Amino acid sequence: MNQLEEKHQFMRFAICLLMVVFVVCPGMATETENLNIRILPVPGQVKIDGQTGDWDLSGGVFVCGDVENLRDQLSVWVHAMYDAENLYVLGRYRDETPLSNPGLAGADQPWTGDSLQLRIIADLQWKASNGKPAICWVNNWRDREGKDAIDIDFPWKTNAGEILKDALAKGARQALSLPKTPPILSCTTYVIWENRGLTSA
DSSP, X not given: OOHHHHHHHHXXXXXXXXXXXXXOOOTTOOOOOOOOOOEEEOSSOOOOSSOOTTOOOXXXXXXXXXXXXXXXXXXEEEEEEEOSSOEEEEEEEEESSTXXXXXXXXXXXXXGSSOEEEEEESOTTSBOTTSSBOOEEEEEEEOTTSOEEEEEEOTTOSSOOOOXXXXXXXXXXXXXXXXXXXXXXXXXXXXXXXXXXXXXO
16 A cells, blocks of 8 residues: 555544534533544645635534524534645534634633634554543634634653644644624634644654
8 A cells, every 4th residue: 555545544534523612502402413524535726715615515514512503503514625645624613703712822722712623533553541542632723812723632642643732833724714794604624634643653
């Protein structure tokens, strides 16, 4: 198997668990299960611009904590694509207060407000110190001063991949786009794979 085929195989088997909204839901709310996201090959050149025109949207999953009441107010469609060098993730949000995060990049945790958090298993045979498959945590957000931030970590991994407190400085990118008219929909695009951090050490 050549290097390109190995990278494509990685992308096919990568598992993305996405935690994208923070909401307290009623006890009887119907929550989506967020299963079986398909990581598709790119249909052509992809621009990191927060737009969807160059995306294949057929493999996405719908994420919502309360489908009956919040599907049009607080939800997201998540999509993923790959090429030989990059993993691309797109979130198409419905959020009445988008990009609302009270924290500061480099000082606060992203999950205190709006953020996209990815959990990626690149290799089921690559074990963490807890005996389970090593999970790469990727946090993507924009802080209260408008600064974009992406960090990569490997919790419970003694022989870790590359831990990046500032993945943007190493080539990861994100772009956010807010339409001017309702429904409020924030589109975010990320490149987080450039043979950094997601391969076994």
